[in-house]
Amino acid sequence: MARKSFMYAALEAVQSEMQKDKNMIWVFELTPPVASTPGRPVINLEREFGRKRVVNTGIDEYWMAACVLGAGLAGSKAATYIPYQGSMMPFELIQNEVGKLRMKTGGDAEMPVVFVIEMTGQTPGFGVQHSCYEEDTYYAHIPGVRTVIPSNPTDAKGLMHASLRSRDPVVYLYAAGLRDLIEDVPDEPFETPLDKAAIRSEGSDITIVGSGAGMPEVLKATEELKKAGMKVETIDLRSLKPMDTETLVKSVQKTKRLLAVDQSYYTLGPAAEVIARVAENVDGARYKRIAFPDAAPPASPEMFLWMRPNAGHIVGAAKKLVG
Amino acid sequence: MARKSFMYAALEAVQSEMQKDKNMIWVFELTPPVASTPGRPVINLEREFGRKRVVNTGIDEYWMAACVLGAGLAGSKAATYIPYQGSMMPFELIQNEVGKLRMKTGGDAEMPVVFVIEMTGQTPGFGVQHSCYEEDTYYAHIPGVRTVIPSNPTDAKGLMHASLRSRDPVVYLYAAGLRDLIEDVPDEPFETPLDKAAIRSEGSDITIVGSGAGMPEVLKATEELKKAGMKVETIDLRSLKPMDTETLVKSVQKTKRLLAVDQSYYTLGPAAEVIARVAENVDGARYKRIAFPDAAPPASPEMFLWMRPNAGHIVGAAKKLVG
């Protein structure tokens, strides 16, 4: 156990799997697989495993993903880190090939592959393409691909181990906004299940559901609401595909209030699916969504920060829903 | 007024707009802009407007879409017909450029452009990539692009006129499964609004919502249910972005029962958004979704046809929901 950053925790899992499997490859561009954290050895996969297994490519994210898929099909474990600037470039390949190959071949295709898809840090000033945080929906609609989205360093490590060990292809959504999170993370390998939501707080007044980079504000709001006396059940989706309906439904059966929070655009954001699943299974509950408006993020910090959901918004909406 | 096929009705609108605007271009690949219908002149845009304005390209749907966007930015009206086999190839361009350019430039960018995105005919036997019908969600999540999905020849024409006259970029989802529909369609140009759902049947027992290629089965089910005495309100979404919340909410406020039907995959299909919007605004209603399972369509007709939602499924679910 030691304090580890989000990236360090994730790369620690990659490093351990690469040490175990001499065939495994890692493909990157501009984000070198390097991480350090106080008091722990620096991880540098390129140096440790050499350029035949860890390759720095040109600006061609479609190829990066294709390379990983092809490696998997050829029987080698493989993963790539797609930086947020290119996060949608390989989309068609993952949607139309990765997501369909098992069905298409009646199970013949081997795909021990992981696509780490970075989502923007939603940095104010970066504007439409570099602050968008919208990939969750696109990837989660694909059948045949598991889509996970860790929200803290521990899950980052556990989900990375589970993803790399899974024979199903996994899209691992990496929210760059969480880079600065540091917490105690076990040193030894461990797996976090690829299909289970996590209950971050138990309560009976309201269910608040979030994911990924939305979680820090959701947790902040949870604390505030609890201080104000509300019994809040807070769920971190953690896996978008498959989505853990059972945990969601059980919770709302109890609370009868559901507030679903997205960092992403309102229309067809994950929160829509959360509400729809619950509404199909629970009668008489009340629902509310919080999301980024259906607008690409403008560069101006004044506009952008006003549009981005935050703890204050969540607290306000929760009070309205319960009150 | 004359009987016109879906394609004929759509191309009639394109032809009329191209006659009015000498700068307008049309880009295609493998689906020539040609249509005939009994008793009407054959439409052949390539012959009528020449290869400088109507171009047949190589297999590069990303370029086709980029060409149209670039033409629009340069001040020319432009449209392309992307065949279903390549329907996701230009996705990143539409998502990351078309959908963001107006916001990005503070309104400087001109985009009088239409992307006709064909969706598969869901032909049994064609399998994972050629029967998928899944593009609606991907495109409808994009802000800054209007996404429409006509379900009959009349709307095909009216929405095409409206799309081509709009200064907003429009994704016009063309469900190839509707190719064989023929009905009376006015000869003169007319516009169907880009943001209004259509109420296809009025009733007070249940609201059934569908779109695009799902509509024929939805309408068949509606007739059956009406014959069985149920008062069915049937809504054709017609526009996915923006989605006409008002029409949906008003209807369910009345019926308190919502059955949302997708041809597309369950998770994060348009029906999820339909339910979520209504659930946020109507208390005490009951909800059900019908959709293709979260699985790429297998080739075997036995499997595929069993998985595809049909009128029988809709009738059954409606009875359960109301009963």
Place this chain on the structure above:
Amino acid sequence: MSERSDIPQKSQDDLPAASSATRRIFLQGLAGAGAAVSLASKAAWANGEIGFWAKDLSNDQLIHMYTTIQRIRWFERTCVDKMLTEPGYRGYNHFYVGQEAVATGVSAALKNTGGLMEADLVYSTHRPSGHAIAKGVDVKKMAAEYDFRATGLNKGYGGEMHIADKSVGFMGADGMIGPGPVIATGSAFAIRARDSKQVVVNYGGDGTYATPQFHSTLNNAALLKLPFIYVIENNLYHQYAHYSYSVPMKDIAEAAKTYGIPGVVVDGQDVFQVYNAAKTAVDRARAGEGPTLIEAKTYRYYNHWGAPGAKPGELGAFGYDPLAITSFRPERELRAWMARDPVDISRNALISWKVFDRAKADEIEAAAKKEMVEAFAWADKQPMCKPEDGLKNVFVEGSVPPRQFG
């Protein structure tokens, strides 16, 4: 089937059994003739890069090549006839007939056994029958798959356009134009990373040239010196458009220059030329010297898809294709190419080299035909898929919930 005019059959039949040396001379003549007749194969021949590797093949291997050509031919002719005569038949096909020498020549240079970790790997296209059969895929299971049977190669999930069999290194057909080649380079990357001696072959039509992935494929293969071979089967058309609609030069192989890799044009109707080029490329790739782009000039005898314009029992489709609205292939072009039929070319060569005689050649053809008729008959008796199995094979384990019932 027409005979090749430039190889005097009768007199060759009288020669003594061909030694390696004489065979080599014939091959050179054959190759040269092919080049002169129909190809601008300067890239291939001017630099003397192609060795006459077919000279080293045993008679068994040569006969295997001829047999493969016939098996592909009759697999497909059996299928065409079924489509034309059995209205209830559900299979469809993108027929490969006319192009058989390409897949056969390439696979003859590959290792086709040992599974994923040892066999050479082949990525196919939407036109896969020939590639699959040449690689060693079971034709009975293929026939069953084409009709979506539960015991088909891919359990009925795939159909023609999606067959795959990793046990022989046949990585699969693909309904998309574009992604296949880049995915194939990924396999080559993994192979290099694990220090395996395998090579990866990707087939692509002339239509793949215009895709953005074409550049990615060659650029990354060249930069990383991957054990990768891109075989372009230039059959002059992509769907209903001539390749000049999407390719600005005559020989697509010239695109190799940008990447500093060999670009070779071969006569795709001549299995020995194809083999020669493939062998050179495979040796190069195995030696760690990087990728090769091979352009095989060839032609398909049927229309893009299905059997429009074809007649039962007749080779080739000369009739109307309702899908070819704006552009269709001239009948004379088709007849000119059929005059250089891959079956005839290989058959005549092997007869002239005394590898076999006409009787043996006919016997091989008859056996191929019989095998295929039986394969499709077997397929007809296979069980249909169970509807609920559509919920399987989404993930490795389990099945997804049904959602169509509400």
Place this chain on the structure above:
Amino acid sequence: MSERSDIPQKSQDDLPAASSATRRIFLQGLAGAGAAVSLASKAAWANGEIGFWAKDLSNDQLIHMYTTIQRIRWFERTCVDKMLTEPGYRGYNHFYVGQEAVATGVSAALKNTGGLMEADLVYSTHRPSGHAIAKGVDVKKMAAEYDFRATGLNKGYGGEMHIADKSVGFMGADGMIGPGPVIATGSAFAIRARDSKQVVVNYGGDGTYATPQFHSTLNNAALLKLPFIYVIENNLYHQYAHYSYSVPMKDIAEAAKTYGIPGVVVDGQDVFQVYNAAKTAVDRARAGEGPTLIEAKTYRYYNHWGAPGAKPGELGAFGYDPLAITSFRPERELRAWMARDPVDISRNALISWKVFDRAKADEIEAAAKKEMVEAFAWADKQPMCKPEDGLKNVFVEGSVPPRQFG
């Protein structure tokens, strides 16, 4: 700023005012020297394709080019210093300093007025300041945009990486690497379709070569003979990797051969060489003869993004860039390139041609500096954006509903 050693300044000052003829001779000398010093510009020079068009320019035009270089230089130096000295300053930049001659030389060959339907159109990159200023974009509005002000060029919605101004044919910066060039060919297609005489220029870094869209761009431009010019600014690095990581050849311009279009290498530090190449390409495009690929060899004096490693008041960034973890630019390389500074090269040439004297050159520089300090000062006083306006400019009309409050 260092002086160029190969042009003896003092003596040139004493020459009579340069005529077209003498200017041409100097230009030839200059061009040849540039080529010999740092370039393998065989593609450009061996075939004698480039005319010395700069000889035809009036003194006013030449002075305008020099002025433009200085205006770009000081726009950015003012911005760097702001970033380094004002902790509250919010603007960021991908600095273009070092590359000024490219945008200046290209825009000098273009028509920059008349709006969307008449001006030549320029597509820019994530490194847009130089392209924009050379095209005639208002620097005050740019400065305001960089700090996200409501009165900025794009009303604060864009920021540096997304500036656009169609009124002068500046089609905009783009934060993505890949899509820009194909979109630009779409504009060229529309122009051809409407029989306009406009041409389209697309700028792209060496990093754009590896993108799949690179192939689409050149292939479609060549096939359709579009009035299109692709200017590759090869500054040797894409972000933190040398271009040899993604390009298998020395000169990217060689990629043009596949498409049968001219591929030209020019000295990107020499505005007159750039102008010569651009003028040839523009004439060709306007005449309906199709596209050209121009590769300008150049270098940026700052790191990829922002001002890490730079010091206030000093030109260039020699310090550590924390983002360049695995690969960074050697200081000696940077110093070697700064020895061939575009400001010095143009200044010395114009002095030697008697277009102006040193005093005038200094005056121009001082005026540029003053203009830019004032522009940024004006920007500082502009109003901030209104939060709610973030809901506008999604569609042409109206605004979208807020969704963040629940």
